[in-house]
Amino acid sequence: APLTEEVVFRACMISLLLCGGFKPYTIVFFSPVFFSLAHLNHFLELYFQQNYTFLNASMIV
Numbered sequence: 001a002p003l004t005e006e007v008v009f010r011a012c013m014i015s016l017l018l019c020g021g022f023k024p025y026t027i028v029f030f031s032p033v034f035f036s037l038a039h040l041n042h043f044l045e046l047y048f049q050q051n052y053t054f055l056n057a058s059m060i061v
Contacts, residue, residue: 010031013031013035014031042061046060046061
């Protein structure tokens with residue numbers, strides 16, 4: 001499931017970024033950044049609401 005999620009996310013994101021005028025070399029950099037930002041809410045919940053340590057929350061996400 002995680003691999004499928006990343007492939008689908010990147011497929012959608014890459015086409016949107018290309019339509020937005022981004023160059024392919026910038027897409028290679030920005031697509032993983034956007035993928036990680038999409039999961040930031042999970043980290044924040046674990047760290048602030050469930051009191052996980054920074055390292056534990058990072059490893060879970």
